[in-house]
Amino acid sequence: MYRLLIVDDEKFIVESMLDLFSRQEDMELEILTAYYGEEALRLLQSKIDVILLDINMPGLSGIDVARQITQNWPLCRIIFLTGYSNFAYIYQSNLMKNTTYLLKTEGNETIAQAVKDAITEIEEEKRQQQICSQLEVNNVYLEYLLHLDILTDLLHGKKQYELQKSIQDMHNSFLFHTDSPVYLLYMKVKQKLSSENERDFHQYLVQITLFLRQGLNHKFKIVLADLDSRTFVAFLQPDYTAEDSATFVTPSTYIREGINEQLESLSSILPLHLF
Template sequence: MRRMLIVDDEPLIADGLYTFFAKADIEDMEILKVYSAKQALEWLDTVKVDIVLSDICMPGMDGMQLIQEIVDRWPRCKVILLTGHNEFEYAHQAIRNPCVADYLLKTEGMEKIRETVEQTLKQIARENDFRYQAEWFQEKMPKALPQLQRQLLLDLLKRRGAKAWMNLQEEFDAIRLPFRAELAVLPMLLRIEEWGSYESQSDQRLLCYAAANIAEELLGDKAAVKVAELDSRSLVCYIQPHAGQLQQHGLEQGWERTIRFVMGTLESIQQSCRDCLRLSVSIIAANQAVQWGGLQQSVNRLGLAVFDSPGHGMEKLMRLDITGETAGLSLRQDKLAAAELLLEHMKQRLLEGSDDWMCSFRQWVEITGEGGPDDPFLRLRLLHGIADVSLRTVQEAGLSEEAGREHDLAPMLHFNIHTRWSDIIAFYRETCQWIVLRRRDSCRLDESHILMNIHHYIKQHLDGDLSLTRIAQEVSLNPSYLSRWYKKVTGRGISDYILERRVEKSKELLLGTTLRMQDISGQLGFSDQHYFFRFFKKAVGCTPQEYRDQRKGAAETKM
């Protein structure tokens, strides 16, 4: 949301500009108005302002002094200066200031001022446009590339479903990863077995980084390769043939040569880590490339092979057949990884109060089996996983107290490997149904409470600040979001509600009191009673005095 602040010590001009721009209905822009530079500073100290439309000659602090205060607070704010006189010295000073977008005479008219505001908005948009910032982005991005690349490489191990891979090449290109999405990938795992004399976490992280560099340098001679830190002592390595290999030898031979080179280089990587870093490193490489969608399962198998092979803690060098008999070793690992992911999806849907949780729950039941897994270790891990997610969901949803009164969670403490799996499924299905129903009630109550607070604040401050920014502060929401949310919930804008309340309050004061028009206009937030007259006539169809006289006359006639 853009925000424009109108500053003029003449209320008639400030109100006129405010009304004009409020009616102009410029998309996603809030209009604020004040009657002095001092009041302007109060707004500038509270919220970010994008455009200031200010008079130059004002008592106390003039427009030129205000510019310095604006620049000090919001360097990217644009200032449009207004004056009633063609003052060359002011114009000369203004043009030299980079934040001044234009210098206008008030006599040039409202349409000229509007045109200037719209041009200034376009200028702001251009400055914020990605293409405008491309030069800066190109300078800063190289520093962030390693972290961005690592995040994407790790994210690839969590993706599920065909849609997750649709724009993979674009993602690679955006952060300069040397991979091709249409090609398979060869996964490899490096695990630090002994740290030697390196005990601090900072030293160990640096050594992981150094080991990754060694692997990338040695394998990079003949392959496209990137290494990412999987955990505190494990590195995952992604490998594809160089484009030149494929062009020269074709896909099949290119892969054969790349895999042969990789397998022959593994010992050199271990040797370099040992000689240069004094690190003992195990390396487990897949025997063949896999599609990106099968990466998670393959890396899980490589990790499991580290622990399932004899000689724990020794410096292993393994080439794993991920499609042969050893594939069965990862069944437990695969199920646990899939179950964990599904439960996290289910948790998010429950917190949203969405029925979509049922899809994730059904998938969890499918992978665990209707009767549950036979492996007691896997069964226990799955029980622990769903219990942990359920308790975290109850806590994050703020339902801990309600659970104690309405839904007994104690049975999960008594579930064990001998409990019938159907009873476990039934209990957690019922628990999830209770959570989502209570969460919906809570969301509706929250929305109702926010709406009530908004309406109460407006009714109590009809004579004060009813800007969208101030109302949003009252309920701790983003102003732009509040505007969209209010319209979605009520079917109308906040300004429409404010208008209705002002009309309603003005009628009450006209008929229920003997207050003068000037006093009534002040209680409704109008700095000028003529502005109040125009507002009332447009809304009701007659002037305030005519309304008072007509209604009182009708009441006397009935008597």
């Protein structure tokens, strides 16, 4: 299921596009609509995959909305719509990643195909992201080993001064900032693992860490700690720039949206309960 947002200040355009995509049986879409830029921004708390965006709206323009959405959801494909050709708009839209520029007069078939192409691009980019280099796998596993004892001690209620000493002993190898919030994601394997799967459990942890990082667009530091062979906890800390923080949705919302996208992939690795 992909989430499509339609934004235009002309009501009949929004209704026409809503009708068009509601009838597209070959695309699984959740469709959202907005009639001005400020309303669209409020919807960006939810993950958006494709946006059909009127480039020239009163108040907040389509360009302004697009800049915001690329900060929050960088994989989102943006299809600018306009009633007339304007070189300045075309130039500005071409400066942005993952954008297409269409005239509203090009017809429903062309617009529908543009959305299909955008979804195909997203699927291909996801596949490419899942092709991880061995170096990245090794780095994730090393981070897991370095942090396992201290994160497990933290979960088991070890005294604060003892934890601080352990962090100091790690010098600069400790991944997290101790003065910033850390979010926890609790995961439990639904069924007992076979002996073969138990041997591969650490490999699963590495794979799941990589899936989570990709699903959250590498905007979080993530390390997993296993409590036993069926239970583990992901530690997540926001890791984004000052520019991002000015426009960023709340970390908990971003985690929820990113995790929802990865649930199917995670379930293909292990049958999980996520809390």
